[in-house]
Amino acid sequence: MKKVLILLSFLTLFPACRSAGKNEAKAVTGTNAPPTTGAVAATETKKEAQPVTKTREILCFKLVKKPAEAQEGPDCKAQTKEQFEETRRYIEEVKKKNEELLAQGKEPIEPEEEIYPIVIRDEDGNVTERLEVILENKDAVGGKYLSDVYPTVDEMGAPAIGFEFNPEGAKKFEHLTRNENLHRELAIVFDGVIQSAPTIKATISQRGIIHGNFTREEVDRIVSILKKPQER
Numbered sequence: 001m002k003k004v005l006i007l008l009s010f011l012t013l014f015p016a017c018r019s020a021g022k023n024e025a026k027a028v029t030g031t032n033a034p035p036t037t038g039a040v041a042a043t044e045t046k047k048e049a050q051p052v053t054k055t056r057e058i059l060c061f062k063l064v065k066k067p068a069e070a071q072e073g074p075d076c077k078a079q080t081k082e083q084f085e086e087t088r089r090y091i092e093e094v095k096k097k098n099e100e101l102l103a104q105g106k107e108p109i110e111p112e113e114e115i116y117p118i119v120i121r122d123e124d125g126n127v128t129e130r131l132e133v134i135l136e137n138k139d140a141v142g143g144k145y146l147s148d149v150y151p152t153v154d155e156m157g158a159p160a161i162g163f164e165f166n167p168e169g170a171k172k173f174e175h176l177t178r179n180e181n182l183h184r185e186l187a188i189v190f191d192g193v194i195q196s197a198p199t200i201k202a203t204i205s206q207r208g209i210i211h212g213n214f215t216r217e218e219v220d221r222i223v224s225i226l227k228k229p230q231e232r
Helices: 081-103 167-176 216-226
Strands: 011-018 025-031 059-064 113-121 127-142 146-153 159-165 186-190 193-200 207-212
Touching: 059 167, 081 113, 081 127, 127 167, 127 186, 127 193, 146 216, 159 167, 159 216
Parallel strands: 113 193
Antiparallel strands: 011 025, 011 193, 025 207, 059 127, 059 186, 113 127, 146 159, 159 207, 186 193
């Protein structure tokens, strides 16, 4: 086991919307200090929902679309029925356009926004609510930019997932969490399901931690998946 090092956190994404219970990912902490490490064991967990459109990466970070009107509470719960109807119509238009492009032997285009599920659970792991959230694809950062992912522990000693970006990914994540996006919600999407949508409180670049109520087994499984380049 590697020597445990002190994690010097200088910024954090605080939770807004999140999946409660065992699969909860409460926050992402950014740091430029060496990561802490921890031992875990492997097991299997069940995926609860599917995205409306196909997920391109196992792990990705995307901005939550702002509600049509400013409201109290998290943006991921304030998006309107009209916004969802408009987004669904737009997605269908993109699908038809892509069918035409593929028939012409051209590259398909990526929609500017997509709809993803988030499952809310209680402390016993029971599903209490299922929601859909509109996410923006612009400036999204995916797992292909990860240079490393590893089991670790947070400042409370709980199991967590540490990740590091390569130089290109670090620049992209810094751009994603830039000043103009401060106080917006950043969805952490794993395996097509939103794990949490914390609020951006400061700019993050090189590395960070996804932490929450993960078991050691869940952390080990997720790390194992993310370490396979062909599945990112």
